[in-house]
Amino acid sequence: MQLLIDSPTNDVLVTTPKPRGRTIKALGVGKGDHANYLIQGDNLDVLKALMPSLQGMVRCVYIDPPYNTQENFAHYSDVAKHHDWLAELEERLVLLFRTLTKDGSLWISIDDLGLHYLKVACDRLFGRDKFVATIVWNHRETRENRRVFSFNHEYILVYAKDPVLFNSTRGDFPLSEEILARYKNPDNDPRGPWQSISANVQAGHAVASQFYDVVAPNGKRHFLPQGRCWAYNERRMREEIKQGNIWFGSDGNGAPRVKKFLKDVQRGMAPSTLWTADVAGTTTDAKKHIKSLFPDGHPFDTPKPEKLLHRILQIATQPGDLVLDAYLGSGTTASVAHKTGRRYIGIECGEHAVSICAQRLKMVAQGERGGISSEVDWRGGGGFGFVQAP
Numbered sequence: 001m002q003l004l005i006d007s008p009t010n011d012v013l014v015t016t017p018k019p020r021g022r023t024i025k026a027l028g029v030g031k032g033d034h035a036n037y038l039i040q041g042d043n044l045d046v047l048k049a050l051m052p053s054l055q056g057m058v059r060c061v062y063i064d065p066p067y068n069t070q071e072n073f074a075h076y077s078d079v080a081k082h083h084d085w086l087a088e089l090e091e092r093l094v095l096l097f098r099t100l101t102k103d104g105s106l107w108i109s110i111d112d113l114g115l116h117y118l119k120v121a122c123d124r125l126f127g128r129d130k131f132v133a134t135i136v137w138n139h140r141e142t143r144e145n146r147r148v149f150s151f152n153h154e155y156i157l158v159y160a161k162d163p164v165l166f167n168s169t170r171g172d173f174p175l176s177e178e179i180l181a182r183y184k185n186p187d188n189d190p191r192g193p194w195q196s197i198s199a200n201v202q203a204g205h206a207v208a209s210q211f212y213d214v215v216a217p218n219g220k221r222h223f224l225p226q227g228r229c230w231a232y233n234e235r236r237m238r239e240e241i242k243q244g245n246i247w248f249g250s251d252g253n254g255a256p257r258v259k260k261f262l263k264d265v266q267r268g269m270a271p272s273t274l275w276t277a278d279v280a281g282t283t284t285d286a287k288k289h290i291k292s293l294f295p296d297g298h299p300f301d302t303p304k305p306e307k308l309l310h311r312i313l314q315i316a317t318q319p320g321d322l323v324l325d326a327y328l329g330s331g332t333t334a335s336v337a338h339k340t341g342r343r344y345i346g347i348e349c350g351e352h353a354v355s356i357c358a359q360r361l362k363m364v365a366q367g368e369r370g371g372i373s374s375e376v377d378w379r380g381g382g383g384f385g386f387v388q389a390p
């Protein structure tokens, strides 16, 4: 079997017939280090060994731990007593949270049975103020008729080291075609396309200076509807009208509306908490992808689609940031990180660290075309180090 051992810059692939394990402490994960690592071993031991160099270094932790489904999969067992399952996960979560940078975030895939226990545990371990969101992911489009309900979604719990900092530094998505279509320029405003929003708002927290009649440039007076106040006080409103920021309709007689210019929309769209199959892929997509990479033998049973990880890394990281997945499975997180220029550490205890993850990442480095490859125009390159935990 051939495995890739990284060169110091990861630019050159060096192959060796045997995994030449380095001591885990010697991994180069500091800022400026370009190395990617696949580590075979129990994540608790590995995290403990790595903690001195990993603490505060990881921009995004993503984990997809066994959900305790009581199933024995071909590559790992998912049968545990509920208490043991949660206790083992908690032990690792504490360490994983410590690896985060100040603007870092932790994402955990989980199903309906585990979500609520895990949410309470995470709130207790990290603090309720570190909670960011629960994402609902439509992971299957086919119906599951054997059960009382067809489970068509999973969850992703999101926590951040500092949710305010995370919010101001996270990635967002370009405005959709649908939203862009709302921006028009019926008055040929030289500032470009705009859309209008109501100039009056609910009067709940209004102050006295927000109640007056607005006088349009053509002299028409506009009165407030019941229970509403103007968004600005009278002086500011006059100034906004003078600046051409208030729209009174194409004939000048319409109710005042505030012009919002496309050029001022800095951040694109905030990510929604509802992730449909078309934007984040499905488990069926993921299995087909793995099957195409490993046509012989039993495919990995529970892979996540690359689209899902791509979305997470787009929100949580920038190219060059370090990503950590401590339950690597078939290697999806590492594959997506590799294709999108993030650095990564993937930990997997099973034999498939070698038979699937390492082989998959080798294919990725050689320009593998599945998953998100066409979306990100992936053409190959880079490498990774393989380490077996002692």
Ligand SMILES: C[S@@+](CC[C@H](N)C(=O)[O-])C[C@H]1O[C@@H](n2cnc3c(N)ncnc32)[C@H](O)[C@@H]1O
Residues within 6 Å of the ligand: 041, 042, 043, 044, 064, 065, 066, 067, 075, 076, 300, 302, 303, 304, 305, 326, 327, 328, 329, 330, 331, 332, 333, 347, 348, 349, 350
């Ligand atoms: C649900 S799978 C992850 C699937 C992965 N997200 C993917 O896309 O392929 C969970 C993985 O965690 C691994 N695992 C379970 N306990 C572990 C431990 N203590 N240390 C390292 N890996 C572990 C299992 O072997 C399994 O491959």
